[in-house]
Amino acid sequence: MVENKSKHAVVTGASTGIGEATVRKLRSEGWQVVAVARRADRLERLAGETGAQVFAADITKDEDIDALAVFVSENGGLDTLINIAGGARGADTVGSANNDDWEWMFQANVMGTLKMTKAFLPALRAHGRGTVLNLTSTAGLVAYEGGAGYNAAKFAQHALTNALRLEEVENNLRVIEVAPGLVHTEEFALNRLGGDQAAAEKVYAGVAEPLTADDVAGVVSYAVGLPHHINLDQIVIRPVAQAANHKLIRK
DSSP: OOOOOOOEEEEESTTSHHHHHHHHHHHHTTOEEEEEESOHHHHHHHHHHHOOEEEEOOTTOHHHHHHHHHHHHHTTOOSEEEEOOOOOOOOOOGGGOOHHHHHHHIIIIIIHHHHHHHHHHHHHHHHSSOEEEEEOOGGGTSOOTTOHHHHHHHHHHHHHHHHHHHHHGGGTOEEEEEEEOOEEOSSHHHHHTTTOHHHHHHHHTTOSSOEEHHHHHHHHHHHHHSOTTOOOOEEEEOOTTEEETTEEOOO
């Protein structure tokens, strides 16, 4: 197969975890990358280590996205948008849900993806062979107890992705969903559990080989690097130890 020759990507959530790993992977494969995240200090380090262009922005803020769109346009444009920014907060039941946590999750996972996509759709359409890849989660495919807020946000992002594919096929826009299961990253569980390191470590305790950020980045890179006529609509990626959200082998 002939690989995708259009290699100008914008990657959100680039200061840590899967987003950072994706920037590193794409840069190693010759992509031009604009790495986007809120934490400028981490972005500057990433730029120094990879040569990626960086832009500090909060993807839930319209003014930040407007400035980012101008920056990208003036620095080579894009053909691939990779929406990785997001996350979870809390593990409450519906009956004890924290409204602020739910609001944050919808802003970070759903509205951030929506705003980024809207901002760059004109450029992607004009390119003629554009790609949008959204990182969702297996939490957006099957609900589980204590996950309702994250489930709801990721189900919404999953639906957004499917609708976008239907709406933009006439513009030759490729729309890909990557839905990981258990991934052991530096901050995901820690942020979800309010900074409780011991509780975060229990999430992965006994799991011989959870996925890593590099594992997921490799799948993302593969999907966007394929010839443009190939659309991997949905990729579910789990560690072998996790046969389903509710079935995880711990030893």
